[in-house]
Structure formats: structure tokens, C-alpha cells
Amino acid sequence: xxxxxxxxxxxxxxxxxxxxxxxxxxxxxxxxxxxxxxxxxxxxxxxxxxxxxxxxxxxxxxxxxxxxxxxxxxxxxxxxxxxxxxxxxxxxxxxxxxxxxxxxxxxxxxxxxxxxxxxxxxxxxxxxxxxxxxxxxxxxxxxxxxxxxxxxxxxxxxxxxxx
Amino acid sequence: xxxxxxxxxxxxxxxxxxxxxxxxxxxxxxxxxxxxxxxxxxxxxxxxxxxxxxxxxxxxxxxxxxxxxxxxxxxxxxxxxxxxxxxxxxxxxxxxxxxxxxxxxxxxxxxxxxxxxxxxxxxxxxxxxxxxxxxxxxxxxxxxxxxxxxxxxxxxxxxxxxx
Numbered sequence: 370x371x372x373x374x375x376x377x378x379x380x381x382x383x384x385x386x387x388x389x390x391x392x393x394x395x396x397x398x399x400x401x402x403x404x405x406x407x408x409x410x411x412x413x414x415x416x417x418x419x420x421x422x423x424x425x426x427x428x429x430x431x432x433x434x435x436x437x438x439x440x441x442x443x444x445x446x447x448x449x450x451x452x453x454x455x456x457x458x459x460x461x462x463x464x465x466x467x468x469x470x471x472x473x474x475x476x477x478x479x480x481x482x483x484x485x486x487x488x489x490x491x492x493x494x495x496x497x498x499x500x501x502x503x504x505x506x507x508x509x510x511x512x513x514x515x516x517x518x519x520x521x522x523x524x525x526x527x528x529x530x531x532x
Numbered sequence: 533x534x535x536x537x538x539x540x541x542x543x544x545x546x547x548x549x550x551x552x553x554x555x556x557x558x559x560x561x562x563x564x565x566x567x568x569x570x571x572x573x574x575x576x577x578x579x580x581x582x583x584x585x586x587x588x589x590x591x592x593x594x595x596x597x598x599x600x601x602x603x604x605x606x607x608x609x610x611x612x613x614x615x616x617x618x619x620x621x622x623x624x625x626x627x628x629x630x631x632x633x634x635x636x637x638x639x640x641x642x643x644x645x646x647x648x649x650x651x652x653x654x655x656x657x658x659x660x661x662x663x664x665x666x667x668x669x670x671x672x673x674x675x676x677x678x679x680x681x682x683x684x685x686x687x688x689x690x691x692x693x694x695x
Contacts, residue, residue, distance in 0.1 A: 378630075
């Protein structure tokens, strides 16, 4: 999508890199701790050829790094780069919008917590204002929400539910 | 993308509605004040058939409302609903990420201002923390940034540059 990348607009440039909908779900999975092709594939239930293409594109954009799991191995670990970690506010903003408008009355499937306190995350976009603390990925905990289904509960087993 | 909408994940559900890359650019244009088909078409330089499809999908999702420009007119105004306005933090998060990682050293094309003060916007995702003020669309001003090209400057003529 060179047309978007060439627009004099940071939103268009951002969407040129992560505007394909699987891309941000792969970033979500990486935030949740997935690193292997098979983990992404199983958890997102995405076609293997599409996942391959999206991973290659995210690596090409410098959003994920790709390194062999062992020297000379043919399997790889995919991890967020600093640029990829910086997508955290985008993912949180989508999560909150989905929680608010698309929960079908069941409540949120997952709840973000501040890891250090276990309290609800103060989810803040990196701000122009120095007073507002910016949340880093390492501050994050995840717990099942009211709308969690069996699969979500199983995956997050051992996480503390929010108060 | 019913597969995404059915996932027990607010991010996947959100991307089922706005994950096509033109969708969030159309929301951006609506935030910038566009209401007519021709305005969206000219400013985004998007194919007419794609724009028609995306507008219909955003109206179907309750993100845009569509009303005749005059009684019985066959032209329409597209405006953000409350649900659509709530996408503001998503758009700002993408903008900030693009500003940080994709400005090609030229600086940001546009700068968001707090309309009431003219100062840089404290761009904050609606927060779990009551102390953090949530920014509404009505708080927004837009000015050219260091990376603005001639077209952006022309469009934003009369806006105050940031201090």
C-alpha cells in the first residue's frame, strides 16, 4: 500500500504497516507472550500461508524480530522490537473500544492489570504531557474479565481476577 | 470477518469492524470535518467503489450515521456517531506511533492541540483511572507540524502552529 505510505499523514503511514487486520492480532499475541509460529497459528486460528506472509511483513517493517530458536535451527522466535512494543497503546485503545461497544452485554473477555499492584491498568497513550505516566509493556498483567469464555479462562488460569 | 467477530477478544471484535485500513482513514477524515462522499473521495484519493463499500460498512456498524443533506435529497452527510467518536483514542494512538516511527526525519505532518488552550494535546486513552482526564473530540485542534507538506499546509491554513 505505497499510496498510504506516501500520504502526508502519520495515521496513513501507520496503517500502511499495520492496517491489515491480522497484523495487530499478531502483535496482540506477541504481547500475550507467543513467540513461535505454531503458537500464533493455534491461538489465532489463522491460515498458515496468511500467517507466514504477515509475519514476514511485520519482520520487514521492523515490528517483529526473527531469530533461530537455537543456533542453526530452522524454527524461529518472533519477538516485538522496540517499534513493535510501541504499538501497545494502539492495541489497548482497540481493546477498550471493543470492550465498550462490542461486548454483547457479557462484559470484557480480559482485563488489563498493572503488574506491580494488581490494580486496573491506567491505560494511557504516550502523552505530550510529562505529568501523565506512560505505561510500558512490562507493567502489564492480564486477567479474565466478566465476559471470558472457557478458552480464555483456561488460557489465563492462574491470573488473578480483578477486584 | 465473522471469525474475528466471534473471537472472545475485544481487539479481534474491534478489528472485525474497523480492521480494513481504509476504515480508520475514513474515520480520520470524519474527525477532520469531512461529511460528503466527494470530500472523503478527494481527500483520501480512494476509488469510488471502495469508498462506497467502506461507508456502507461503517454505517452498518453504527460508526457513521447517514442522513440526506436536505429532505428528499439524494446526497448524504456522513457523521460520526457516539460509537464512531469513541474511536478517537485509536486514531490518536496510530498517529503518535506513526509520528514516532514513520516520520522519515521530517517531523510530524500535523500536531494535535487542545482547542481551549492551543497547547499540545494531552492525548490519553480513556482510562481506568479517574484522575486522568479523557480527551473528547470537541477538545481537539489541529495544526501543521514540522513535517507538513504543501497540501497539508494549505488544508490547515489559518490553524495556529504549535509553540
